[in-house]
Amino acid sequence: MRVGVGFSSANDPSAAGQVASEQAVRQSGSPVITLVLTTDNYDQERVLSAVKRVIGNSRLVGACVPGVIVNARLYKRGVGICTVSGEGVEAVTHLQRNISQHSYRKGEKAGEALLEKGGETPGTVLLFPDGFAANISGLLRGLYNVMGPAFEYIGGGSGDNLRFYRTYQFTEEGISSDAVAAAVIRGINFQMCLSHGWRPVGEPLMVTKAKGRKVYEIDGLPALERYSALVGAYDKNDFSCYSMKYPLGLPCAGGEFIIRDPLKAEEDGGILFVTEIPENTIATLMEGDTASLLAAAEEVSKKALNTPAAPKTFMVFDCVSRYLLMGEDFSREMEAIAKNIKAEIPVIGMLSFGEISSISGTPLFYNKTIVAAAGW
Structure with a gap:
């Protein structure tokens, strides 16, 4: 498995998407799956069009988020890209729209589509629901009802830059709001951990x-x-x-x-x-206080990185409310996460409107929490 991470804060959305994608692909080679995280300062269509021109036939999943984390640094404006290639790595994606209406059933439909596209072989389900949608917990229950315990689940709610107006979710199928962008990834092992410090x-x-x-x-x-x-x-x-x-x-x-x-x-x-x-x-x-939140941040990265083989990537979903609460001290949270990560391990992540993990056995929706996963 080869993983690449790229980032650009260029003002032009096409340039930002292209530069970040090219950086990532130079490291990974032609990708099987591409993760795209953008802030809401951009025309999302233009970003995605530029990314697609670079990644070719790769599957794509991602969302608009309040902040992008690349190599354990937070950016309030920019495009972050993570590309993964390698023999045995497989991925399918699905964009389920209108998740606020009949959320449980929409979760079931998303699960049915992912199984139809990729089969029932176990893998990791990567999820980016609209963080402003109603009943995301119900959506996850419906998804789990169809896909079951053979899969692991991880992700985060998408959002804007705290205007609480509109956010976007996307796959190679297109862009939507009030949706969940989902991918099933196989051929990569993930060790997940979560903590909150409250x-x-x-x-x-x-x-x-x-x-x-x-x-x-x-x-x-x-x-x-x-x-x-x-x-x-x-x-x-x-x-x-x-x-x-x-x-x-x-x-x-x-x-x-x-x-x-x-x-x-x-x-x-x-x-x-x-x-x-x-x-x-x-x-x-x-x-909670700054000390307890920082301790949780260090704990989550340390435990996630305790893998049986050397990790080749690290993903983090960090609640936006922790950023709001900690203010200038949030840079210390990033430092606490990075403390246990070797420099050669590419890091990609986001500020999230709710965090998703199945560390308890079933996928649950968390608040004010850090969810992390190391992959190998």
Whole structure:
């Protein structure tokens, strides 16, 4: 297996796509699968057209993201490309549109299409859902219902540069919004790891009324009222400031927590979350600081790189809310991830609107988390 990584922040979208692709292909040779990550400063069609001219018949998968990570450095503007070639490496892709409508069924349809194109031989499913879409967790359940436990799943929600307006997902089939771009890759082994650095604080609480991403009541009280009392803050206008510091944690097996990120205080006293929270869910308020987040970043790269053979690539999906929370300290998170990565290992990644991993056995959608995978 040969892997190449390229990057360009050229102003012209065609030039950025071409330069980044040429850099990657010079390292990998003619690719079997090409990963494309762009920021929303570009005409996506022109970027993709330029990339396709360079990569030829390679399969293509990717998305528009808030930030591109190349060789453990974050870029807020640019095009990042990862190309993979080698004997035995195989890939198929699928672009499933309109995932907000009947999300579970759309996940099933995506799984059916991937199996029809590539067969049932186990591999790794790389996923880029629209991070603004409703019920991504349902989408993943539908996908898993069709494809099952023989596959591993990894990816991240796409997004824009924090305008929360529109984002794009793409394969060689085309470009869409409200879609999931998916690829099944075979012939590459991946070791995945995830960590977040958040810890529980206070007593458990119960989400007593919720629908989709909106929580109406916590402990039988209006959600905003109860949540604000728990964190000791009451100014609705400052909700984003304190909600970023105090997400909810849903306990799971092994004493770990899945993080759920409050997004917006609603006029009716409810709270809109980034990801769905089922009614009657037990949750705990979580807290973290720079030290705990950085420790999680170092841990995730160290564990992912503990592979039985020398890794040849490293992928990282790092939640955009960690970037917003840490501010200037986020460069230290990149340094913590890079600490365990040898200089010759190409790194590609993104700031994500939610992270996907099947490290628990089934694909789950995470918030405020780092998911990493080393491939060989």
